[in-house]
Amino acid sequence: MIEIEDVSFARQGTPVLQDISLSIPAGGVTALVGPNGAGKSTLLSLMARLLPLETGRISIAGKSVAHTRSDALARTVAILRQDTLVSSRLRVGELVGFGRFPHSRGRLTDEDRHLIDDALREFDLTGMADRFVETLSGGQRQRAMVAMAYCQGCDCMLLDEPLNNLDMFYARELMRILRDLADRQGKTIVIVLHDINHAATYADRIVALRDGRLVSFDRTDQVLVPERLEQIFGYRMEIATVDGQPVVLHHR
Ligand SMILES: Nc1ncnc2c1ncn2[C@@H]1O[C@H](COP(=O)(O)OP(=O)(O)O)[C@@H](O)[C@H]1O
Ligand SMILES: [Mg+2]
Incomplete structure (x- = not known):
C-alpha cells in the first residue's frame, strides 16, 4: 500500500x-x-x-x-522516469541487469542472472538479450527499460x-504485460x-x-x-x- x-x-x-x-x-x-x-x-x-x-x-x-x-x-520501489536516456552501447541484457544494482552492487550472482533471464522472458526480450540497445525499435527499447525497472524486484x-x-x-503489448x-x-x-x-x-x-x-x-x-x-x-x-x-x- x-x-x-x-x-x-x-x-x-x-x-x-x-x-x-x-x-x-x-x-x-x-x-x-x-x-x-x-x-x-x-x-x-x-x-x-x-x-x-x-x-x-x-x-x-x-x-x-x-x-x-x-x-x-x-x-x-522501482521508478522509471519520463524520458530516461540510456547509452546505446549497452546490450539489452546489461540494461535489464542494471535493475539488480541495489542488490548486487555490480557483481551479479547466479540468482541475479536468473532474475535477469526471468525479466527478459516476462517482457518478451529473450531473443534480443545480446543486441545493442541502439539496434532496437523505440517500442522494444521502451519495453527493455520497463524490464529493467521490473528486474529491480520490487x-x-x-x-x-x-x-x-x-x-x-507496442503500447497495447506493454499494457498487457503490466496488467499480467x-x-x-x-x-x-x-x-x-x-x-x-x-x-x-x-x-x-x-x-x-x-x-x-x-x-x-x-x-x-x-x-x-x-x-x-x-x-x-x-x-x-x-x-x-x-x-x-x-x-x-x-x-x-
Ligand atoms: N525542474 C523543474 N524546475 C522548475 N519547475 C518545474 C520543474 N519540473 C517541473 N516543473 C513545473 O512543475 C509543474 C508540474 O510539473 P510535472 O510534475 O512535470 O507535471 P506533469 O508530469 O503532470 O506534466 C509544472 O508547472 C512544471 O512546469
Ligand atoms: Mg510528467
Whole structure:
C-alpha cells in the first residue's frame, strides 16, 4: 500500500502540488492522469525520493520514504522516469541487469542472472538479450527499460509515461504485460498515462491531478463519467460501452 498524506510541493516558489492525500491499495494497476503540468511526474518523483519531501508524509509498504535507507527503499520501489536516456552501447541484457544494482552492487550472482533471464522472458526480450540497445525499435527499447525497472524486484513499480512514442501495437503489448504482472504477481503498478482509453482498458483505479490538486481518486468505472473527465481535462467527452468496457470519445 502507498500512503500519501498532506503532501505539498513547490518549485521555485510556485506550488506544484497542494494537499495531496490518498492511499493506493497494494496490488493492481493505478493510472495517474491529468493535463500537462498537473504535477504527475513531481508526485511520482516524491514517491521514489528522487525529490525530497517538503511537506507531508509518504510511505510504501509501511516504509516511510523520507526515513528509509536508500538500499532498503530501492528494494521496495522501482521508478522509471519520463524520458530516461540510456547509452546505446549497452546490450539489452546489461540494461535489464542494471535493475539488480541495489542488490548486487555490480557483481551479479547466479540468482541475479536468473532474475535477469526471468525479466527478459516476462517482457518478451529473450531473443534480443545480446543486441545493442541502439539496434532496437523505440517500442522494444521502451519495453527493455520497463524490464529493467521490473528486474529491480520490487513489489511496487512507478512508471512515468512508458507509452510515450509507442505505436498502438507496442503500447497495447506493454499494457498487457503490466496488467499480467499485476494479476499474476500482485505487483502494485502506478503508471502515468496520457491516453484515457488505456486507463479505461487496463487500470483498476485512476488518480487524477489538475493544477497540483487531486481531483479524482476512484475505481476506473467511477472516474469515467463525462462530468468527472471534464473536471480533470477541461472539456466534455462522451463515454460509450463496448463489450462491457468503457470507451472515451472526443467530439470534433
Ligand atoms: N525542474 C523543474 N524546475 C522548475 N519547475 C518545474 C520543474 N519540473 C517541473 N516543473 C513545473 O512543475 C509543474 C508540474 O510539473 P510535472 O510534475 O512535470 O507535471 P506533469 O508530469 O503532470 O506534466 C509544472 O508547472 C512544471 O512546469
Ligand atoms: Mg510528467
